[in-house]
Amino acid sequence: MADLKLTKLRVAIAISAAPGAFWASRDASGQPRGVSVDLARALAGELALPLELIIFENSSAITSAAATDGWDVTFIPMDDDRARKIDFGPVYNVAESTFLVRPGSSIASLADVDKPGVTVVAVADTTTMRAAAGWLKQTKVQGFNAVDDIVAGLRAGTADAFAMSRDGLTTLARDIPGSRVLPGQFFGAKTAVAAPQNRRELLAAASAFVEAAKANGLMRRIYDANDMKDSPVAP
Helix, strand or coil: CCCCCCCCEEEEEEECCCCCCCCEEECCCCCEECHHHHHHHHHHHHHCCCEEEEEECCHHHHHHHHHHCCCCEEEEECCHHHHCCEEEEEEEEEEEEEEEECCCCCCCCHHHHCCCCCCEEEECCCHHHHHHHHHCCCCCEEEECCHHHHHHHHHHCCCCEEEEEHHHHHHHHCCCCCCEECCCCCEEEEEEEEEECCCHHHHHHHHHHHHHHHHHCHHHHHHHHCCCCCCCCCC
């Protein structure tokens, strides 16, 4: 393996109440847990490096911190805008992006979301927000920095529909009685390993790890351990 000249591996993660292939959450003791956390631990073990988890509020903050040497590796949704700022390796998850509608809402389909007067929200400056903005024709999407702020809006009725990946929304819906995750999708979100630009050897090592994890069953086991038994691993 190439000499990466690292004394530790700094992995960027984001924490919210809606864990999935990208988002992590906190366990009862307050420690980070989730797919990205387990991948970070396994990658650090593979590279024989101590792990430091660098916690951010959202994927936009992770992307911005790449330019200031804020982290070494992350596992994050990809799109063209983000690819101009960080370098991506293999995709490990492809998920449907859809909407969670607030309790009491009459919205029953994706088409019902795209109507004047419907308040659509998303985490600000993310792949999903950009995709939702491009898909919506009759209304606009409003960005918030934290999922907790969005959840508060859904509970209060100031937000009608939350755009996000289905895996995270399914988990979130359990904690918001009366909310519903809509069938169908407006976007197929791809989540991949990534590194800051021009860290070629590091990205190559992280990419080899992800491909091996998909092939040897580790990725499947990590999904299953994080309540993602119904989510397929990307080919």
